[in-house]
Amino acid sequence: MMAVLLLGACTTAPTVTSAPTAAPASERYIIGPxxxxxxxxxxxxxxxxxxxxxxxxxxxxxxxxxIVAAGKTPDELADDLQKxxxxxxxxxxxxxxxxxxxxxxSQQVRVVGQAAQPRAVPYRSGMTLLDVMIEVxxxxxxxxxxxxxxxxxxxxxxxxxxxxxxxxxxxxxVKDNVAMRPGDILIIPESLF
Numbered sequence: 001m002m003a004v005l006l007l008g009a010c011t012t013a014p015t016v017t018s019a020p021t022a023a024p025a026s027e028r029y030i031i032g033p034x035x036x037x038x039x040x041x042x043x044x045x046x047x048x049x050x051x052x053x054x055x056x057x058x059x060x061x062x063x064x065x066x067i068v069a070a071g072k073t074p075d076e077l078a079d080d081l082q083k084x085x086x087x088x089x090x091x092x093x094x095x096x097x098x099x100x101x102x103x104x105x106s107q108q109v110r111v112v113g114q115a116a117q118p119r120a121v122p123y124r125s126g127m128t129l130l131d132v133m134i135e136v137x138x139x140x141x142x143x144x145x146x147x148x149x150x151x152x153x154x155x156x157x158x159x160x161x162x163x164x165x166x167x168x169x170x171x172x173x174v175k176d177n178v179a180m181r182p183g184d185i186l187i188i189p190e191s192l193f
Contacts, residue, residue, distance in 0.1 A: 031069045031077060032104035033057055039081065042093040047085070050099060063088050074098055106183050111136045113188035114143035123182040129164060130177050132186060139166060144191040150178065151185040 031037070033055050041047040051059045057070025064084045069077050074096040085092040101122050102108070108120040109132055116137030124131075129150075139145050145166030152160045162178065166188065169176040 028073050029098060029101070030104045030107050031072055031074065031098065032102050032107060033070055034102035035069075035098055036100040037069065037074075037077075038097040038099050040095040040097065041081075041085065041089075042095075044089060044092070047089075071104060103182075108182070109180050109184045109186065111186045111188070113148075113186075114140045114145075114190050115186075115188055116140055118188075123180065127180045128177050129166075129180060129186070130169060130174075132180055133166065133170065138170060139188065142190050143167075144189045145170065148186065148188045150180075151187065152181060153183055 031053060033053050035053045036050060037053060037059065038050045039048065039059075039061050047062050049061055051061060053059055053069045057068055058066050059069045060066050061081070064081060067077075067080060067084060072080070078094045078096045081094045081096070082092050085094065102120070103122040105120075107123050109123050109127065110120045111118050111132060115133075116139065118136060121132055121135045133139075143166070146168060148164045148166045150162040150164055152162060154160055164178055164186075165173070165176045
């Protein structure tokens with residue numbers, strides 16, 4: 001009897017976990033020109049296709065000649081396609097999957113100057129300066145990495161310049177790692193000889 005009482009006292013109250021929350025608006029992926037999208041239409045294999053987002057930001061699929069995709073989330077595009085397809089199909093269910101992404105310009109981090117491969121890098125949630133440097137292959141031998149800067153456009157329209165020490169970061173100084181934001185521009189100047 002005593003063992004039953006002891007075991008009963010050892011139980012803990014059930015743990016309540018909260019439901020997952022939606023990603024903040026700034027963390028939701030925005031489709032951009034150059035992205036590759038898989039459009040899946042349930043029970044309609046002839047309409048299921050993979051399409052590129054054209055430079056004008058539009059896509060075409062069977063029965064929908066042209067629809068704007070750029071600037072929308074995959075869910076928003078799926079809703080728009082469902083509306084357009086409902087003229088031809090009863091209760092279409094559309095899923096949009098981003099297969100390869102570039103992102104809208106506002107969702108990219110652009111790297112110019114003395115990076116090994118200067119280019120636009122698609123922003124990912126939690127991206128840091130070190131992640132960007134890995135994507136562009138590091139610095140050239142002519143780079144003045146400790147004079148680099150990030151140009152960031154703030155929501156109020158202002159522009160902020162953040163000095164960064166890339167050479168120190170690339171040599172292991174993680175205190176020089178900075179959180180990146182969508183739309184940042186990393187400028188890496190050439191060293192003065």
